[in-house]
Structure formats: C-alpha cells, structure tokens
Amino acid sequence: MSQPLVELRHVDRSFKQGRVMIPVLQDINLTVAPNEILCLVGESGCGKTTTGKIIVGLLSQSAGDVLYQGRPVGEFRGKERSAYRRALQIVHQDPFASLNSAHTIGQILSYPLKRHKMVHSRAELRRRIWELLTLVDLTPPGDVVNKFPHQLSGGQRQRVSIARALTVEPKLIVADEAVSMVDVSIRVSLLKMMHRLRDQLNLAIVFITHDLALAKYFAWEGRIGVMYLGRMVELGPTPDVIVNPAHPYTRALISAIPEADPELTRRKERMILRSEDIPSLTEIPAGCAFHPRCPFFVPGLCDSRVPPLADAEGFRHQVACLPLTQGDALREYGDAFREEQS
Amino acid sequence: MSENKVVLSVRDLSVHYLTQRGALKAVSHASFDLHKGETLALMGESGCGKSTLNLALMRLLPGNARVPNGAIVYTRRDGSTIDVLKMNQDRLRRFRWSECAMVFQAALNSLNPVLRVRDMFYDTARAHGETNHHKVRRRALELFRKVRLDPERVFNAYPHELSGGMRQRVLIALGLLLDPQIVILDEPTTAVDILTQRTIIDVLLSIKDELNFSIIFISHDLSVAAEMADTVGTMYAGEIVELGPVNDMFYRPRHAYTLGLLEAIPRLSAGAEELTSIPGSPPDLVEPPSGCKFHIRCPFATDICAKETPPMEVVGDGHSAACWHADQVYARALQFTGAES
Numbered sequence: 001m002s003q004p005l006v007e008l009r010h011v012d013r014s015f016k017q018g019r020v021m022i023p024v025l026q027d028i029n030l031t032v033a034p035n036e037i038l039c040l041v042g043e044s045g046c047g048k049t050t051t052g053k054i055i056v057g058l059l060s061q062s063a064g065d066v067l068y069q070g071r072p073v074g075e076f077r078g079k080e081r082s083a084y085r086r087a088l089q090i091v092h093q094d095p096f097a098s099l100n101s102a103h104t105i106g107q108i109l110s111y112p113l114k115r116h117k118m119v120h121s122r123a124e125l126r127r128r129i130w131e132l133l134t135l136v137d138l139t140p141p142g143d144v145v146n147k148f149p150h151q152l153s154g155g156q157r158q159r160v161s162i163a164r165a166l167t168v169e170p171k172l173i174v175a176d177e178a179v180s181m182v183d184v185s186i187r188v189s190l191l192k193m194m195h196r197l198r199d200q201l202n203l204a205i206v207f208i209t210h211d212l213a214l215a216k217y218f219a220w221e222g223r224i225g226v227m228y229l230g231r232m233v234e235l236g237p238t239p240d241v242i243v244n245p246a247h248p249y250t251r252a253l254i255s256a257i258p259e260a261d262p263e264l265t266r267r268k269e270r271m272i273l274r275s276e277d278i279p280s281l282t283e284i285p286a287g288c289a290f291h292p293r294c295p296f297f298v299p300g301l302c303d304s305r306v307p308p309l310a311d312a313e314g315f316r317h318q319v320a321c322l323p324l325t326q327g328d329a330l331r332e333y334g335d336a337f338r339e340e341q342s
Numbered sequence: 343m344s345e346n347k348v349v350l351s352v353r354d355l356s357v358h359y360l361t362q363r364g365a366l367k368a369v370s371h372a373s374f375d376l377h378k379g380e381t382l383a384l385m386g387e388s389g390c391g392k393s394t395l396n397l398a399l400m401r402l403l404p405g406n407a408r409v410p411n412g413a414i415v416y417t418r419r420d421g422s423t424i425d426v427l428k429m430n431q432d433r434l435r436r437f438r439w440s441e442c443a444m445v446f447q448a449a450l451n452s453l454n455p456v457l458r459v460r461d462m463f464y465d466t467a468r469a470h471g472e473t474n475h476h477k478v479r480r481r482a483l484e485l486f487r488k489v490r491l492d493p494e495r496v497f498n499a500y501p502h503e504l505s506g507g508m509r510q511r512v513l514i515a516l517g518l519l520l521d522p523q524i525v526i527l528d529e530p531t532t533a534v535d536i537l538t539q540r541t542i543i544d545v546l547l548s549i550k551d552e553l554n555f556s557i558i559f560i561s562h563d564l565s566v567a568a569e570m571a572d573t574v575g576t577m578y579a580g581e582i583v584e585l586g587p588v589n590d591m592f593y594r595p596r597h598a599y600t601l602g603l604l605e606a607i608p609r610l611s612a613g614a615e616e617l618t619s620i621p622g623s624p625p626d627l628v629e630p631p632s633g634c635k636f637h638i639r640c641p642f643a644t645d646i647c648a649k650e651t652p653p654m655e656v657v658g659d660g661h662s663a664a665c666w667h668a669d670q671v672y673a674r675a676l677q678f679t680g681a682e683s
Contacts, residue, residue: 043535043536043537044535153623183387184387184562184563185387185619185620186623187606188606188608188617188618192619210535213565213607213608213609213610214608216608216610217615220614239613242610253537256536256537256539256540257536257540258539258543258563258565258566258568258569259569259609259610260564260568260592260604262568262593263589264611265565265568265569270540270544273537276537276541277505278535
C-alpha cells in the first residue's frame with residue numbers, strides 16, 4: 001500500500017467546559033490514502049467534525065500523533081508547513097455562513113490565490129478563477145464572477161466553496177456535511193461533481209455526514225467509518241459495512257433508517273435498543289460506550305473493558321466490539337449473533 | 343384504517359405574498375381532501391410552497407400574504423362544516439389547537455425556555471377554557487406515556503433538560519392535548535439523529551393508530567414519507583402536481599417531477615446505484631414560467647409543455663397527476679423500479 005496522506009495515531013481530543021474536560025475524541029486511529037474516499041458517519045456529538053478538523057489541522061490533538069506523509073505535523077516549519085497547510089482543505093456545511101457576503105465570487109476566489117502566490121499576474125489570476133469556476137460547473141464563469149453570494153442558490157454557493165478549497169491545489173478535501181443543506185434534487189449533481197474532481201485532480205475526500213444512505217452512495221468505492229461517542233466503532237470498505245454491518249450500533253442505525261420504498265421500509269426489521277437516550281459526553285459509560293443501549297450486551301465483559309478496533313471473524317472489516325472480536329470464548333455468542341443477522 | 347369521512351377539504355387554494363417586485367405566487371390552485379385517520383405527506387424542494395400551504399390551513403400566514411381564491415372546508419365531529427377562511431377571530435382561536443394543531447420544526451425554539459413543561463400544558467389548556475389542573479395533568483401524563491416519555495420527570499422539567507428528540511415528542515404531546523382531529527407536522531424529523539428519528543416515527547405511527555387523528559406532514563425526506571404516509575402529494579412551484587396513494591406515488595409515478603425526485607435519492611438497500619439529479623433550480627414565483635412550470639427542467643418536455651398548463655387528471659384510483667407526458671413518465675418509472683428489484 002502506498003504511504004498514507006494523513007494518519008491519525010491514538011488521537012484524543014478534549015474540550016474544556018467550565019472546570020470539566022469533555023473527551024470528544026478518544027483513541028482515533030485512521031489513515032487516509034491519496035485519492036481515497038473516506039466517509040465518517042455518526043450521530044451529532046460523535047466527534048466526526050472534530051476528526052475532520054484535526055485531519056486538516058484546524059484543531060490540534062490533545063494526545064496522540066497526526067502525521068502528514070509519514071511525518072508528524074508539528075515538525076513542519078516555513079515552506080514545508082505552508083505546503084502542508086495548502087494540501088489539506090475543508091468545505092463547511094453552511095454555504096450561507098462560509099462565504100463573505102460583502103465580497104464577490106471573484107474576490108472570494110482571488111484572496112487565497114494571491115495570498116499563497118499561486119498566480120503571478122492579473123491575467124493569470126483571471127485565467128485561474130475562470131478555470132476554477134468551470135471546474136465546479138459554474139458556467140459561463142463570466143456570469144458568476146461578479147455576483148455576490150446572496151445572488152446564488154445554495155447549491156451554487158456550495159460549488160463556490162469547493163472552488164475556493166481548490167484554489168490552493170490541495171491533495172485532500174474534508175467535506176463536512178457539504179450537501180446536507182442543499183435540496184435533494186440538486187445533491188446528486190454536487191456529489192457527482194466531487195467524484196469527478198477527485199478523479200481529475202487526484203484528490204482524497206473525507207466526507208462527513210449523518211446520512212448513511214448518502215455516505216453509501218458517495219463512498220461505494222471507498223471506506224466508511226462509523227463513530228459513536230468519540231470513538232470509531234466500525235471501519236471498512238463501504239459495501240461490507242453497509243451490507244454486512246458488524247457492530248450493533250451500525251446495525252441499529254441501518255435498521256432504523258426509513259427507505260424511500262413504501263413496502264420495503266414498512267417490512268424492514270427494526271432492532272430494539274435497550275435504551276433510547278444517548279449518554280452525555282461528560283458521563284461516557286465504562287467499557288464499550290454503547291453497552292447501556294446494546295441488545296447484545298454481555299454483562300461483565302462489555303462494561304469492563306474498552307473494545308479496540310480489531311478484526312472480527314466472519315467480517316472483512318474492523319469493528320470495536322469485544323464479543324465479536326474476542327474469538328474462542330465468545331465464538332458461540334458471535335455465531336448466534338451472525339445467525340440472527342442473516 | 344382511514345374511513346371515507348373527509349375532515350378537511352381544500353379547494354382551489356392560492357396564496358400570494360406581496361413583494362416589491364409583485365405578487366409572489368407561493369401556492370397556486372391547490373386542492374386535496376384529508377380523510378379521517380389519514381396521513382398525507384407533502385413533499386417537494388424548499389420554496390415549493392409546502393410550508394405556506396400548511397400555514398394557510400391554520401390561517402397563520404404573515405401579514406403580506408393574500409388568499410385570492412379558494413376554500414378550506416373543515417368538518418367538525420358533529421358533521422357540520424365550516425370554511426376556515428371565513429371564520430371570525432373567536433372561532434378561529436378555538437379551531438386552532440382543539441380542532442387542528444400544528445407541531446413545528448426545531449423543537450428548541452417552539453418551547454418557552456423559562457417555563458416548565460407542565461406550565462406550557464396548563465397555559466395551553468387555560469387558553470382553551472380548561473382550568474382544572476388535575477384534568478390537564480392526567481391527560482398530559484397519559485400522552486407522555488403514549489409518546490414514550492418518562493411522564494413525571496418530563497412534566498416537571500424545563501426544556502433545556504430534555505434532548506432534542508424528547509422535546510419533539512413533548513411538542514407532539516402538547517399538540518394532542520386538546521384532542522384535535524388534525525395534526526399538522528412541519529418537518530417532524532428534520533435535524534434529529536437517525537435513532538431519534540426512528541423513535542419519533544414509531545411514536546407517531548402508534549399514537550395515530552390509537553387516537554385516530556389525521557396527519558398532514560411536510561418533509562423533504564422522501565423516505566419518511568414512504569414510511570408514514572397513506573397519501574403523498576408532490577408540490578412544485580406552488581402547485582400540487584401529483585397526488586396519490588403512497589405505493590402508486592413511489593412505484594408508479596405519473597409526473598416527471600415526482601420521478602425526478604425518486605431518481606435523485608440514494609437508497610441504503612440498493613447497492614451501487616446510478617442516480618440522476620434534476621438540472622437547474624426552482625423557478626421564480628413572481629414571474630412563473632408559462633405552461634407546465636416544470637418544463638424548463640424536465641427531461642420529457644415538448645412544445646406543448648411550454649405553451650399549455652397540464653390539467654390535473656385522474657390516472658388511477660385516488661391518483662391524479664398534472665403532466666402532459668404521464669404515460670412516458672410511467673413507462674420510465676416501471677423501468678426504474680423494475681431495475682431495482
């Protein structure tokens with residue numbers, strides 16, 4: 001395998017709230033390869049956005065290592081640091097808030113180009129802006145370049161956001177809920193464009209979403225990571241995770257999602273959780289954080305040790321669930337689990 | 343489940359907003375019937391008029407809105423009918439909540455942060471003439487049990503002590519306090535997490551079966567409509583362009599826009615799939631396009647679509663659509679749904 005672009009090793013992150021520290025991320029291990037698509041999914045508060053921000057270097061980790069092309073990011077100085085910062089870009093969720101409403105689209109795109117000396121003359125600047133707008137299908141560019149953000153639709157604004165991220169020729173883009181504020185009818189065209197940009201510009205994309213169906217569509221050729229209360233609970237190739245989910249939490253999510261098919265969605269079997277409430281981050285349950293809600297909870301095991309993300313028998317991807325990963329002693333249990341699943 | 347009694351009959355309803363550029367035709371000539379115990383879902387893009395239509399049903403429209411034509415005929419429990427648009431203020435006040443309740447989106451903003459949940463229940467009841475706290479409390483606790491909330495705890499809690507999903511369920515219970523015949527839900531599961539959404543859907547389905555009220559709900563999420571609705575209406579540019587039983591709408595759509603929406607959403611169970619988005623963006627409603635308002639974005643459009651407005655035609659049992667090329671849409675829909683299974 002080629003060297004990963006970004007690697008997180010045992011990354012923790014906590015935020016201080018008053019006098020208490022809130023552990024938002026715990027022991028995240030993750031690699032993003034060049035040109036890869038990785039989706040992070042999970043419910044609000046699970047740490048997916050924080051992970052995204054740590055990947056691009058907008059937040060620092062509280063513990064653990066973040067490596068860029070094999071080197072700890074703290075090492076970079078001067079030109080190297082600037083190249084590292086340029087290589088990783090983020091597209092935010094809300095295209096109404098992330099573009100300065102007082103500046104035209106042309107201005108918005110020109111600042112990073114000038115700041116990072118990506119262009120050397122006015123003619124080149126103009127040519128590059130034209131090129132970027134064409135790249136994100138805002139054509140003809142002449143119609144858009146002098147407009148202000150409020151004159152564009154949500155979808156068009158999100159395209160501008162993506163074009164802005166592309167100004168500095170990044171190697172990786174983190175798209176944080178980048179299409180969740182865009183209408184259903186237009187979403188697909190944005191996702192397709194991101195696929196095309198990935199191929200054309202050799203980008204890696206980390207796509208953060210709470211919508212599993214969307215993640216499935218976008219990352220079918222990539223990987224999905226499922227997060228719960230600050231930990232990665234399942235990570236693997238998208239088709240495996242969606243079709244053959246291992247972790248009870250992932251299975252609960254998949255069984256809970258309504259489908260746009262009336263007969264299917266009414267027939268679908270639902271997994272009943274032991275509790276409906278998500279524990280607060282200040283009181284994360286001991287052991288597996290999901291154990292108070294998990295219908296497959298094994299007393300004495302799940303509530304005593306934190307399950308590491310590991311290979312599980314019968315699955316081609318990694319899962320953080322002790323009964324599934326611990327083999328012999330619990331094989332019987334695991335078999336019953338899988339039987340029930342199929 | 344749904345008897346044939348119509349509780350709300352909307353006929354040819356239009357709503358215009360007065361703007362500096364002229365009248366913005368937010369809803370044009372909407373007609374539908376809502377039966378007892380029926381769940382009607384309205385789906386469409388943002389700005390298609392679905393929220394305006396629902397506000398109009400409750401007469402909660404902002405000051406710059408006008409209703410140039412239409413009728414909203416409500417049938418009371420005793421069988422007498424009344425036009426909501428012609429009610430005087432006093433009647434209207436009683437109609438709201440005790441006959442027709444509305445549950446808004448964003449549950450945090452709809453609950454008063456300085457009042458305990460119980461006070462909101464008492465206030466609501468008092469405003470409608472029920473001053474006996476014991477009675478209100480009994481009813482509230484019963485409703486809380488039905489929406490799967492811990493009754494005692496929630497009744498005495500402040501909104502900030504509750505999670506988003508719990509607040510949404512408190513609002514549902516509050517909406518049902520006066521035993522209305524109709525409940526209007528505005529994006530009931532938007533901005534909540536997957537497992538919370540599941541709880542809310544399950545709660546709504548079970549409590550509706552028990553209390554037998556009718557639901558109108560707006561959602562841009564087609565999958566929630568697929569699961570909850572008996573009848574689905576597609577709105578585009580202020581018009582209801584297709585209306586029919588949920589299975590017909592999802593498996594046998596006759597309007598190009600409905601099909602477009604169905605082809606644009608990813609399905610979890612479908613494996614690798616090819617999706618198509620609808621090109622362009624919704625039209626300007628101050629100067630709407632001629633003919634079928636969808637023709638500019640429609641892959642089926644021909645000359646007639648730009649010239650003449652398609653009439654709403656019956657295409658099946660309880661299923662009608664306003665599309666010149668309904669047959670072609672139908673043929674392609676069969677291909678699309680057939681290819682899936």
